[in-house]
Structure formats: C-alpha cells, structure tokens
Amino acid sequence: MRKIFSFVFGLALLSLAACSNAAEPSPTPTLDPLAAQGQKVFNAHCATCHALVPETIIIGPSLYGLATRAEARVPGQSAEEYIQLSILRPGDYVVEGFSNIMIANFAKQLTNEEMNALIAFLMTLK
C-alpha cells in the first residue's frame, strides 16, 4: 500500500513539475508599454521617411539596427544621446550619402512624453 501511495504521489509530483514548466513565461517579442507608445509616435512622424527593415531607403536611411550603430556614431555620445540629437538637431551629424533634409522642428512637434517613448522604441532597434 505504501509503495502504491509513493508511486501515485511521485506521478502527481511529476505532472505538477510538467505543468509548472509549461506555465513559465516565455520571452515574448512584444514591446514594453513605453516603447509601444514610441512606436506609434514613430509611425505618425517618422515612418514616412524611415524604414525599419534593413537597407531600405525611403527618404532617410533605414533605422534598422540604429541602437547598435548609434553608439559608435559620435565619440563621447551614448546611443540615447545620439538618437535624441539626431531628432532634435538632425544637422549636427549628417549620415554619409544623405543630405540634411530631415525636418528640424520635432522639438516643437513632440511632447517630452512622446520624445521619451520614441527614444525607448528606437533603442529596441538593435
């Protein structure tokens, strides 16, 4: 009787373990809320000129991989600083092969909140 009990108990434990494995959160590709808000800002203000897929030029360069590239653009500037300055003062650093035609009044068009969300989104483009 004891053996049967421990066998059944063991089975129950096993299935419990299997269940808890299945319930473990798997990494999801969805954006955190701030970045998701930033994606909307991007779609409204930037997507007309910038693609997010590699090597696709609309009017400006593709921003695919921007967060990785941004770190090496200007010595002494972090990726976030470079990205923020690229939006607020696009003429400071002009990407090779492009002219300085990016609209320079985003400081007026975007609220601080929209700007923070936008940068959070752009920082996901590794």
Ligand code: HEC
């Ligand atoms: C009218 C078209 C246009 C719009 C709208 C526009 N951009 Fe640009 N953007 C450009 C062009 C052209 C360049 C390349 C010249 C330069 O560096 O300024 C550029 C460059 C950039 C760069 C630098 C990329 C790099 O690889 O260093 C970033 C970052 C950027 N834009 C972000 C944005 C964001 C974010 C928005 C929306 C708030 C936006 N742009 C809206 C045309 C545009």
